[in-house]
Every structure is written in structure tokens, then in C-alpha cells.
Amino acid sequence: xxxxxxxxxxxxxxxxxxxxxxxxxxxxxxxxxxxxxxxxxxxxxxxxxxxxxxxxxxxxxxxxxxxxxxxxxxxxxxxxxxxxxxxxxxxxxxxxxxxxxxxxxxxxxxxxxxxxxxxxxxxxxxxxxxxxxxxxxxxxxxxxxxxxxxxxxxxxxxxxxxxxxxxxxxxxxxxxxxxxxxxxxxxxxxxxxxxxxxxxxxxxxxxxxxxxxxxxxxxxxxxxxxxxxxxxxxxxxxxxxxxxxxxxxxxxxxxxxxxxxxxxxxxxxxxxxxxxxxxxxxxxxxxxxxxxxxxxxxxxxxxxxxxxxxxxxxxxxxxxxxxxxxxxxxxxxx
Amino acid sequence: xxxxxxxxxxxxxxxxxxxxxxxxxxxxxxxxxxxxxxxxxxxxxxxxxxxxxxxxxxxxxxxxxxxxxxxxxxxxxxxxxxxxxxxxxxxxxxxxxxxxxxxxxxxxxxxxxxxxxxxxxxxxxxxxxxxxxxxxxxxxxxxxxxxxxxxxxxxxxxxxxxxxxxxxxxxxxxxxxxxxxxxxxxxxxxxxxxxxxxxxxxxxxxxxxxxxxxxxxxxxxxxxxxxxxxxxxxxxxxxxxxxxxxxxxxxxxxxxxxxxxxxxxxxxxxxxxxxxxxxxxxxxxxxxxxxxxxxxxxxxxxxxxxxxxxxxxxxxxxxxxxxxxxxxxxx
Numbered sequence: 001x002x003x004x005x006x007x008x009x010x011x012x013x014x015x016x017x018x019x020x021x022x023x024x025x026x027x028x029x030x031x032x033x034x035x036x037x038x039x040x041x042x043x044x045x046x047x048x049x050x051x052x053x054x055x056x057x058x059x060x061x062x063x064x065x066x067x068x069x070x071x072x073x074x075x076x077x078x079x080x081x082x083x084x085x086x087x088x089x090x091x092x093x094x095x096x097x098x099x100x101x102x103x104x105x106x107x108x109x110x111x112x113x114x115x116x117x118x119x120x121x122x123x124x125x126x127x128x129x130x131x132x133x134x135x136x137x138x139x140x141x142x143x144x145x146x147x148x149x150x151x152x153x154x155x156x157x158x159x160x161x162x163x164x165x166x167x168x169x170x171x172x173x174x175x176x177x178x179x180x181x182x183x184x185x186x187x188x189x190x191x192x193x194x195x196x197x198x199x200x201x202x203x204x205x206x207x208x209x210x211x212x213x214x215x216x217x218x219x220x221x222x223x224x225x226x227x228x229x230x231x232x233x234x235x236x237x238x239x240x241x242x243x244x245x246x247x248x249x250x251x252x253x254x255x256x257x258x259x260x261x262x263x264x265x266x267x268x269x270x271x272x273x274x275x276x277x278x279x280x281x282x283x284x285x286x287x288x289x290x291x292x293x294x295x296x297x298x299x300x301x302x303x304x305x306x307x308x309x310x311x312x313x314x315x316x317x318x319x320x321x322x323x324x325x326x327x328x329x330x331x332x333x334x
Numbered sequence: 335x336x337x338x339x340x341x342x343x344x345x346x347x348x349x350x351x352x353x354x355x356x357x358x359x360x361x362x363x364x365x366x367x368x369x370x371x372x373x374x375x376x377x378x379x380x381x382x383x384x385x386x387x388x389x390x391x392x393x394x395x396x397x398x399x400x401x402x403x404x405x406x407x408x409x410x411x412x413x414x415x416x417x418x419x420x421x422x423x424x425x426x427x428x429x430x431x432x433x434x435x436x437x438x439x440x441x442x443x444x445x446x447x448x449x450x451x452x453x454x455x456x457x458x459x460x461x462x463x464x465x466x467x468x469x470x471x472x473x474x475x476x477x478x479x480x481x482x483x484x485x486x487x488x489x490x491x492x493x494x495x496x497x498x499x500x501x502x503x504x505x506x507x508x509x510x511x512x513x514x515x516x517x518x519x520x521x522x523x524x525x526x527x528x529x530x531x532x533x534x535x536x537x538x539x540x541x542x543x544x545x546x547x548x549x550x551x552x553x554x555x556x557x558x559x560x561x562x563x564x565x566x567x568x569x570x571x572x573x574x575x576x577x578x579x580x581x582x583x584x585x586x587x588x589x590x591x592x593x594x595x596x597x598x599x600x601x602x603x604x605x606x607x608x609x610x611x612x613x614x615x616x617x618x619x620x621x622x623x624x625x626x627x628x629x630x631x632x633x634x635x636x637x638x639x640x641x642x643x644x645x646x647x648x649x650x651x652x653x654x655x656x657x658x659x660x661x662x663x664x665x
């Protein structure tokens with residue numbers, strides 16, 4: 001039994017929760033998460049846009065702050081004066097595009113930064129890696145981000161897409177899932193990034209659709225929530241990571257939307273915000289992905305989210321980025 | 335952000351508020367101090383110490399890890415092999431001290447990899463031992479396994495007998511699986527090593543390896559028929575067989591095993607799903623190899639599964655529709 005009755009999303013409470021995030025400066029947590037402030041803003045903004053309350057935060061203030069996070073190398077840090085990293089470059093570009101301010105930054109500079117992280121001269125097996133920053137960590141998340149970020153500026157053909165696709169193919173495992181890098185164990189979040197990357201690249205043919213859909217469908221547990229890999233605990237954020245991948249694969253109907261909604265709704269804090277699971281402390285990350293997960297299963301009253309970009313479909317359409325849908329194999333839509 | 339229970343709310347006391355404020359002020363002061371040093375390009379031992387004190391409190395500050403590495407490489411001691419070795423050995427000790435509290439920190443693991451890769455004399459075997467200990471505490475730790483693969487890759491690079499490294503690592507996964515055949519991370523790692531092991535053998539040797547593998551995975555299936563991963567591994571073994579005859583033979587074995595399991599428990603979801611997919615694959619490999627009664631049984635099984643496993647009813651109806659069409663049966 002949930003304490004909210006059936007399907008009761010506390011919209012006003014969540015809006016308040018997000019608006020109050022920047023006011024919690026008495027708490028140590030606020031300061032200890034400063035390094036990912038830009039991502040925090042992105043998560044809050046997505047939630048607000050999907051809740052159809054986009055004006056609940058000050059747009060000009062956010063734009064000014066995000067622009068201040070751009071460094072000389074063209075990349076963005078998680079906060080002002082923090083080193084550039086693809087994670088925060090992605091969040092920054094997503095924020096600016098949602099607030100219709102993408103033209104306020106130099107797309108060429110951002111493109112140059114992203115391209116500098118592509119390792120074209122270190123190919124093994126025809127695979128091209130993309131590093132998260134100059135310190136060399138590579139991960140399929142960064143491969144996705146590189147393609148996604150450049151698609152915002154229509155410069156993605158400057159990437160070695162074939163090499164990146166081979167890297168992603170190399171990260172595919174016997175269960176149909178994808179890992180963080182070739183050799184890495186399948187994990188739902190990495191499945192999302194790889195499937196989304198392949199969608200942007202127009203290479204969904206790489207995916208073993210049936211095997212992966214089956215694996216993803218099994219993420220839903222009896223409680224209705226999803227886990228990230230077998231034997232692990234349910235967590236609200238997987239409503240997004242699993243749901244978005246299933247959506248791209250056109251297999252959203254392989255899980256119970258009703259039970260998922262029940263689970264996410266029961267993970268709400270009556271004071272506002274959504275937690276990883278019922279009874280836990282709410283945070284903006286789980287608020288974002290819980291609401292995005294609900295949007296994917298068409299929870300009433302929410303704006304539609306794009307399963308590749310995790311932004312409102314209306315924004316993705318405005319930018320012309322919805323064309324990834326043209327690349328979904330025709331046989332999948334039957 | 336994960337797994338924190340909500341506490342009963344009560345108003346904090348004045349004392350508690352004061353203490354909380356002091357903690358925040360102290361942290362912020364240290365953070366500001368380190369970021370100021372970084373902004374003015376200070377690369378001294380004092381700066382190194384300040385970054386250490388800050389990172390001990392918050393391992394997620396990747397900008398500070400970057401700065402710390404830059405300080406290291408700027409110091410005079412870095413230039414000499416012996417002092418560099420000393421510095422980095424100390425760094426590894428520091429990281430070891432904070433590892434259990436921060437086992438999921440990407441930045442901390444990245445820094446460890448950097449430290450080892452920068453060592454004049456890295457002890458990769460010792461690292462392997464360290465990771466084995468960590469995995470003993472948490473056999474599914476993602477970062478632990480990724481790190482293990484990194485270490486093994488280094489060992490393989492430096493080894494004269496690279497096959498031996500693969501063989502030992504393969505044996506490590508066998509150990510893990512014998513300890514707990516539901517250790518998916520071990521099976522996953524094994525799946526990456528098996529092709530290397532097979533490549534080392536001649537045709538007879540390969541058959542032997544695959545037979546052992548088959549026995550091992552069947553054992554896992556019998557131990558826990560609900561373990562989805564065991565079935566996926568079995569299907570992958572089918573994929574890497576050399577011929578369709580071998581595949582068909584293994585599929586028939588799979589079906590026999592499923593029938594045994596269903597005798598013990600007839601509504602067992604996983605074996606029922608696998609029964610249908612096994613027949614579907616058998617028919618795909620060789621048209622006509624599955625009988626009409628067997629095909630009808632598949633469709634009936636899918637209908638039963640809609641009740642047994644209702645969350646995934648969409649999957650079962652899709653499978654019914656596809657198979658009905660493929661097999662030209664009435665739905």
C-alpha cells in the first residue's frame with residue numbers, strides 16, 4: 001500500500017523542492033556537491049519542464065551561471081573555476097538549449113573541445129575512444145556525450161563515428177547489454193548511453209534487439225521498480241535508464257507501466273522530491289529521473305521526454321534533433 | 335544520494351545548529367583555500383597537503399584530484415625515479431586508507447590508475463591481490479572488476495607468456511564461480527576470457543574446454559533455475575559453437591534439462607521462457623525439426639506465462655504473434 005493513493009504525483013511539492021535546492025546553504029551537502037552544480041541544475045530543469053512549470057526557476061540567472069562555467073579550452077566545468085569535463089559540458093549544453101540560449105555560446109569552441117578528447121590515434125580493433133577529460137578516462141558515456149553534444153551544433157560528422165560505433169560494439173556483452181567500456185559488465189545506465197549513442201549515429205543495427213529487450217524487461221522487480229543489473233536493488237532512476245532504452249528499442253510495452261508508476265509515486269517525499277526508493281531521502285537526481293521515467297510511460301499531465309536526449313520532446317524538435325527517430329529500423333515499428 | 339533513510343524530523347538544538355555551521359564553515363574554508371592555491375598555480379608540498387585534507391573529506395572533487403596530480407608532476411622529486419617511486423607508494427597508501435569508504439568513486443579509482451601507471455616500478459601482482467581482497471568483500475563491485483581488468487591488462491602487457499595471464503585469470507573466475515555460481519560478474523569476466531582460452535587450444539582441446547564449460551553452466555542452472563544470467567550464458571555458448579549441428583545438439587540438451595526442471599516445478603517462469611526460445615531457435619536453425627505438438631506447446635506456454643509473469647505480458651504476446659506468423663499457425 002502506498003501512502004499516496006493511486007497515481008498521485010505531488011507536482012507543486014516537487015516544484016517547491018527544486019526551487020528550494022539553492023537555499024539549502026546551511027547544509028554540508030550543498031557545498032559537498034558544488035562540483036556537479038551544473039548537472040544539478042540540469043536535473044532540476046528537466047523535471048520542471050516535464051512538470052510543465054519551466055518558469056519556476058530564473059532563466060537569466062541560470063544562463064549567466066552556466067556561461068560562467070565555460071573554460072578557456074571550450075569545455076565546461078561542474079561549477080565556476082572547476083576543470084572542464086564532458087559530463088558537465090553535456091549538462092551545460094542541455095540547459096542552454098532548453099532555455100533557448102544555445103546561440104549565446106560559440107559552438108565551434110565546444111566542438112573543438114570535444115574533438116580534442118577523441119583518441120583517433122590509439123585505435124585497437126578499429127575502435128575509437130573518447131575521454132571524459134584530458135586525464136584519459138574513457139567510457140561509453142563519453143562516446144555518447146561526444147555524439148550528442150556535437151549534434152546540438154550540427155558538427156557530429158567531424159567525429160570518427162565509425163570508430164566510435166566499433167568501440168560501443170566492443171562494449172556489448174553476451175546478455176545483449178552494454179558495459180562502461182569493452183570488457184565491462186552490462187549495466188542499465190550504460191545500456192542507455194550505448195543505445196542512445198547508436199540512435200544518434202544511425203547504427204541501431206548493432207543492437208541485438210530481442211536479447212537486450214529481454215534483459216531490460218527483467219530489470220522490473222515484483223515491487224514494480226527496476227534495478228540496474230540482476231540481483232541488485234530497485235532504484236527510481238532505473239525507471240529512466242531502462243525505460244528510455246526500451247523506448248528506443250520500441251519495447252516499452254514489455255514491462256508493466258502501471259506497476260512502475262506505483263513504485264515511483266511511492267518513492268516521493270510528501271514534503272517534495274523523489275528518492276531512490278520509498279522511505280529514503282529525496283534528491284534532485286532521482287526527482288529528475290523519476291519524473292522522466294513517468295513521462296516515458298505517459299503518466300498524465302507530464303510533457304513528453306525524448307528518450308535519447310532526456311530533454312522535452314518539444315525542445316529536441318525545435319533543435320531538429322528528433323531525426324534520430326528516422327534511423328530506427330523499420331521492422332522495429334511493426 | 336543513494337540508500338539514505340528519512341529520519342524522524344525534530345527541531346535541531348542550538349548546539350547542533352552551531353556544530354553544523356562550524357562543519358560547513360571549515361569545509362568551505364578548506365575548499366576555498368585549495369581552489370585559491372590552484373588558481374595561482376601553487377605547486378608545493380604544502381599545497382599537496384591541503385589537497386589531501388580536502389579529498390579525504392570529499393573524493394568527488396575531480397578538479398582537486400587533477401590539481402593534486404599536477405602538483406606531483408611539478409615537484410622536483412618527480413624528476414628522480416627513486417623519489418618518484420617513494421611519492422607514489424605513499425599515494426597508494428593514502429588511497430588504500432580511503433578506499434572502503436569510497437569504493438564507488440570513479441575519480442578515486444582513476445587517480446589510483448594514474449599513480450600506478452606513473453610508477454617507475456609498479457607492482458601489478460600486488461594490485462591483483464588488493465582487488466581480490468576487495469572482491470571478497472563485495473563480489474559484484476563494478477569498479478573492482480573494471481579495475482581488475484585494467485590490472486590484468488597491464489600484467490599481460492608486461493608478461494612474456496601472455497597466455498599464462500589469461501589462464502590464471504580464467505582460473506580466478508572458476509574459483510569465484512565455485513564459491514558462488516550466481517556471481518554474474520565472474521561469469522561476465524569469464525565470457526571475455528573464454529575466447530582467448532579457446533584460441534590457445536587445438537580442435538580437440540577446444541571441444542574439451544567447451545564440454546567443461548557446458549557442465550559448469552548446467553550446474554549453475556540446476557542450482558538456481560531462476561537465475562536469468564545462467565541461461566544467457568548457456569545461449570552464448572550455443573552462439574560460439576562451430577556448427578549448427580553442435581548448436582542443435584546443445585538445444586536438445588537444454589530442452590531436456592528444462593523438462594527435468596519443470597517436473598520439479600511446473601510453473602517455473604524462467605525454464606518455461608527458455609523452453610519456448612529453445613524450440614524457436616531449433617526451428618530457425620533447421621526448418622521442420624520442431625514437431626507440430628511441440629509448436630502448439632510453445633504457444634500454450636506463452637499463454638500460461640502471461641498469467642505466471644504478468645508484468646511482461648507484452649513480451650509474451652509479441653512472441654506469440656511472431657511465432658504464430660513464422661510457423662504459420664492459427665494464433
